[in-house]
Amino acid sequence: MLNRTRLLAVARKETTQLRRDARSLYLAFLLPALLVVLFGYAISWDVDDIRMAVLDEDGSARSRALLDAFRSSGYFTITRTLERPADIDRLLDRGTVSVALVIPPDFAETLDAGGTAAVQAIVDGSDANTATIALGYAGAIVQSFAGTVRLDGAPARLPIEPRTRVWYNEELTSRNMIVPGLVAVIMMIIAAMLTSLTIAREWERGTMEQLAATPIGRAEVVLGKLLPYVGIGLVDIAIVSLIGVFLFDVPFRGSVALLMLLSLAFVIGASGLGMFISAVARSQLLATQIAMIATFLPAFLLSGFMYAIDVMPAPLRVITYVIPARYFLVVTRGIFLKGVGPDVLRVQGLLMIVFAVVGITAATRVFRKEID
Amino acid sequence: MTARGGAPAVVAEGLTRRFGDFVAVDHVSFEVGGGEIFGFLGPNGAGKTTTIRILTGLLLPTSGRGTVAGHDLMTGTRAIKRSIGYMSQLFSLYGDLTVEENIAFFSRLYGVPGARRAVRRDWVLEMAGLAEQRDRLTAELPLGWKQRLALGCAVLHEPPILFLDEPTSGVDPISRSAFWDLIYALADQGTTIFVTTHYMEEAEYCHRLALMNRGKLIALDTPRGLRAAMREPILEVRVSDAPRGAEALMAVPGVIEAAMFGRVLHVAVTDVAGARAALPARLTAHGVTVTGIEQIEPSLEDVFVALVRAEGGAPVD
Numbered sequence: 001m002l003n004r005t006r007l008l009a010v011a012r013k014e015t016t017q018l019r020r021d022a023r024s025l026y027l028a029f030l031l032p033a034l035l036v037v038l039f040g041y042a043i044s045w046d047v048d049d050i051r052m053a054v055l056d057e058d059g060s061a062r063s064r065a066l067l068d069a070f071r072s073s074g075y076f077t078i079t080r081t082l083e084r085p086a087d088i089d090r091l092l093d094r095g096t097v098s099v100a101l102v103i104p105p106d107f108a109e110t111l112d113a114g115g116t117a118a119v120q121a122i123v124d125g126s127d128a129n130t131a132t133i134a135l136g137y138a139g140a141i142v143q144s145f146a147g148t149v150r151l152d153g154a155p156a157r158l159p160i161e162p163r164t165r166v167w168y169n170e171e172l173t174s175r176n177m178i179v180p181g182l183v184a185v186i187m188m189i190i191a192a193m194l195t196s197l198t199i200a201r202e203w204e205r206g207t208m209e210q211l212a213a214t215p216i217g218r219a220e221v222v223l224g225k226l227l228p229y230v231g232i233g234l235v236d237i238a239i240v241s242l243i244g245v246f247l248f249d250v251p252f253r254g255s256v257a258l259l260m261l262l263s264l265a266f267v268i269g270a271s272g273l274g275m276f277i278s279a280v281a282r283s284q285l286l287a288t289q290i291a292m293i294a295t296f297l298p299a300f301l302l303s304g305f306m307y308a309i310d311v312m313p314a315p316l317r318v319i320t321y322v323i324p325a326r327y328f329l330v331v332t333r334g335i336f337l338k339g340v341g342p343d344v345l346r347v348q349g350l351l352m353i354v355f356a357v358v359g360i361t362a363a364t365r366v367f368r369k370e371i372d
Numbered sequence: 373m374t375a376r377g378g379a380p381a382v383v384a385e386g387l388t389r390r391f392g393d394f395v396a397v398d399h400v401s402f403e404v405g406g407g408e409i410f411g412f413l414g415p416n417g418a419g420k421t422t423t424i425r426i427l428t429g430l431l432l433p434t435s436g437r438g439t440v441a442g443h444d445l446m447t448g449t450r451a452i453k454r455s456i457g458y459m460s461q462l463f464s465l466y467g468d469l470t471v472e473e474n475i476a477f478f479s480r481l482y483g484v485p486g487a488r489r490a491v492r493r494d495w496v497l498e499m500a501g502l503a504e505q506r507d508r509l510t511a512e513l514p515l516g517w518k519q520r521l522a523l524g525c526a527v528l529h530e531p532p533i534l535f536l537d538e539p540t541s542g543v544d545p546i547s548r549s550a551f552w553d554l555i556y557a558l559a560d561q562g563t564t565i566f567v568t569t570h571y572m573e574e575a576e577y578c579h580r581l582a583l584m585n586r587g588k589l590i591a592l593d594t595p596r597g598l599r600a601a602m603r604e605p606i607l608e609v610r611v612s613d614a615p616r617g618a619e620a621l622m623a624v625p626g627v628i629e630a631a632m633f634g635r636v637l638h639v640a641v642t643d644v645a646g647a648r649a650a651l652p653a654r655l656t657a658h659g660v661t662v663t664g665i666e667q668i669e670p671s672l673e674d675v676f677v678a679l680v681r682a683e684g685g686a687p688v689d
Contacts, residue, residue, distance in 0.1 A: 005480050
């Protein structure tokens with residue numbers, strides 16, 4: 001039933017129009033690059049160089065050794081040395097420091113006597129995320145310091161010494177998580193935003209009436225329009241991935257072909273969704289706004305890109321199951337960081353194809369050429 | 373209601389289209405013969421565009437039946453679209469494509485075979501006088517040229533029936549008459565033309581006219597037949613002040629209607645001799661000088677005004 005000549009005529013027409021439309025070109029090629037550079041630099045969940053104030057009431061060799069342990073950890077920078085406990089309030093209030101460490105006067109004495117000495121860490125909890133991480137680091141530093149303390153001052157051995165090794169993201173830098181995730185988020189936004197303009201534009205400019213009076217079929221219009229945008233989507237995936245690998249040193253361990261193949265399905269789905277919105281809204285302004293809300297926010301917040309799905313409240317967690325970016329995120333992170341193949345991504349791959357089919361079907365079904 | 377011969381190109385039987393409570397087209401029936409130039413006349417909002425959209429397969433009728441080029445309006449819209457050309461009321465080609473790109477696009481959509489596309493393109497460029505402008509963006513062309521291009525794009529596939537919805541609205545009179553030359557040329561080649569207009573002088577070009585008002589077909593005949601059926605004599609009265617004159621004649625016995633036609637009055641009367649005697653005195657009494665009075669052939673506009681009045685209502689405007 002599909003006529004190749006008509007379908008390609010629509011694709012060619014759409015490409016020519018795109019080429020002459022600066023706004024679309026900007027959206028198509030500049031925005032993805034801009035977003036990845038911006039987010040790549042701006043978003044980071046790494047916490048280091050935590051500013052710390054110290055109130056050392058002991059002033060012994062032991063307390064200085066503990067402070068050295070903090071300094072050499074790389075996570076804390078001691079910016080203030082305090083004389084009185086009253087100063088702590090002021091510094092935390094003003095945000096001059098995030099953590100204050102108090103070493104009590106009997107610190108060395110208690111340790112030497114074989115007792116358990118306590119140190120106090122006061123953390124600015126107004127940034128809960130940083131506070132939790134800072135407390136975790138501080139706890140670990142004190143723990144490992146405690147392991148080195150023995151009555152005779154010689155290094156001690158803990159009965160069990162954990163040797164941890166992190167896989168896939170050895171340096172635990174959040175950028176390695178963010179950039180592959182961004183590929184998914186950006187694709188969802190760009191593909192849906194761009195296509196959300198296409199059908200609405202024909203309605204707004206009145207060209208739909210002339211188009212509708214020709215023998216062209218609905219599927220030919222939808223698929224013909226889809227073609228150039230899917231091409232743009234694949235180019236964008238390449239642009240964003242290359243920036244990630246070469247600018248941000250994100251590892252790419254998997255197969256380029258597999259990434260492109262699954263991206264193809266995902267981009268078809270996202271473009272179909274955009275066209276569905278466009279056909280329903282019939283106004284470019286309304287369509288882009290709906291596309292923004294329907295794609296950007298879920299892809300950003302509920303896909304597991306920004307927040308881990310496991311810790312979301314149950315109702316939100318349920319919603320994430322219908323967010324395509326959630327599955328594509330697993331694909332991009334898996335291929336970038338773990339180098340996994342089709343055996344691991346079977347389910348996600350299947351879901352990408354389902355998304356593509358649903359996207360195209362929805363757009364074709366809702367698109368009416370009837371003028372009213 | 374005779375067709376010009378051959379099988380009818382368009383048949384409408386009781387076509388009705390509602391939008392909610394509003395009846396845009398109300399039980400409209402007619403036939404258009406092959407090769408005929410069929411004019412659809414009426415004020416804005418009369419239902420002309422809705423009728424043309426039903427006939428072009430853009431809109432389904434709420435009730436009624438019909439065929440276009442032998443294909444059913446309900447079930448054969450795809451086949452209808454292959455057999456017709458359509459030029460919509462507003463210019464609706466792609467402004468951001470060049471003249472040639474628009475032609476190439478529509479010739480592919482209409483399924484013009486590859487080998488024939490160049491021939492048809494050159495024909496359209498020649499016909500519309502756009503050969504020099506082929507690489508210009510369509511949006512930059514003057515309206516008259518755009519209309520000719522739209523006409524060209526609508527006949528790329530040489531359809532037997534052409535639908536034109538107010539093709540010349542907003543176009544200057546010279547371009548308008550050039551456009552009608554093209555329509556005549558197409559009709560000479562056997563194309564059936566279905567054209568809506570609200571320009572009365574264009575209506576004179578049509579073989580037959582259908583008059584529509586408030587969704588209903590109120591008359592259907594040749595221009596000559598319509599004028600002949602007009603019972604009320606019309607007097608053309610030349611006066612010094614037409615608006616004032618029309619006002620002065622409003623409640624005069626024997627005067628059915630006084631309408632301004634530019635700087636003269638067209639007065640529909642019950643009795644010519646009586647009116648000839650009474651009118652000058654009445655006008656002079658109101659300070660309006662009469663410079664001439666004579667009976668004329670009713671124009672189509674007079675006919676239309678009279679028909680709408682006979683239906684018991686003012687034309688929708």
